């Protein structure tokens with residue numbers, strides 16, 4: 421097991437002309453943690469990874485690996501393994517040649533290189549493929565070679581930039597589990613970049629959501645999903661409808677109804693988050709654990725294992741609810757034009773502060 425290192429990122433700024441690629445980013449990554457940077461295209465994910473790898477020098481701020489400030493340290497002296505989005509393999513070299521490259525760069529003895537390359541090959545389950553040329557490999561195999569090359573010198577930090585984006589869905593799902601297993605086995609502090617929210621939730625110990633170069637929220641997948649810190653996070657991760665609520669005598673009110681809410685009520689303006697799978701169709705208003713939203717069904721769509729019902733609430737807000745297609749549920753679904761009572765359990769009634777941090781900087 422490699423001795424992992426924590427990463428301390430403080431007030432990192434990187435501008436390109438008028439673009440704030442990174443806008444005062446503060447992030448503490450724990451030793452041995454699998455942390456994912458998640459954000460839309462152009463949000464600054466690759467820039468932050470390149471700052472960690474040493475290929476991009478920030479305008480200001482500090483990056484420490486353990487106790488060591490690394491801002492001025494060149495990439496090959498940072499003890500960092502990197503998997504690039506396009507693999508960046510050397511096409512004229514064999515698989516073994518590619519994987520051994522970082523070791524030759526570091527002046528490791530030939531016999532030792534051979535042994536460590538073999539070991540890395542078996543770690544990524546490519547035993548026996550060392551003599552193949554890169555252009556004789558499938559996408560998934562190339563991805564594994566890139567990974568083996570990143571870990572062969574036993575770095576204490578592993579950086580991956582959308583490593584699975586070129587793979588088809590099935591292979592991607594498989595590699596997600598494999599990468600996660602490898603992380604558990606090696607225990608390397610890992611920073612992973614993706615713009616795929618499902619991938620981020622599946623793989624990570626914590627997810628750092630960034631937008632316009634700013635860190636918006638960094639939390640566990642569950643917390644990010646259940647308690648998004650802003651409308652941007654609520655909309656970017658999962659589906660949700662946000663409905664502004666009113667305050668009255670310390671209560672939170674929607675359509676004249678006092679809501680029972682879970683967690684803290686944020687100061688200032690906020691919205692109720694309605695996630696489709698958290699809504700249920702209630703037979704009546706009797707269950708006191710539920711907030712009830714009366715509406716009219718607009719459409720019900722059967723999707724195989726699940727169904728989606730679209731409804732419009734009294735306030736005119738359009739919402740959707742998703743359910744699992746069990747026989748009885750499907751049989752009792754209301755049809756178009758019918759009145760429904762949509763219920764949201766108070767424990768899933770979460771308010772999202774209306775933040776201005778989502779605005780472009």
Ligand SMILES: Nc1ncnc2c1ncn2[C@@H]1O[C@H](COP(=O)(O)OP(=O)(O)OP(=O)(O)O)[C@@H](O)[C@H]1O
Nearest residue numbers: 436439441459460461462463464465466467468615
């Ligand atoms: N070398 C550069 N010169 C000028 N602008 C750059 C450069 N590199 C990045 N940028 C800009 O900085 C911002 C952040 O880019 P970055 O590549 O970090 O985004 P990203 O989150 O990785 O996006 P994607 O998901 O599309 O890969 C973008 O607006 C981009 O255009």
Ligand SMILES: [Mg+2]
Nearest residue numbers: 465466467581
């Ligand atoms: Mg990128």
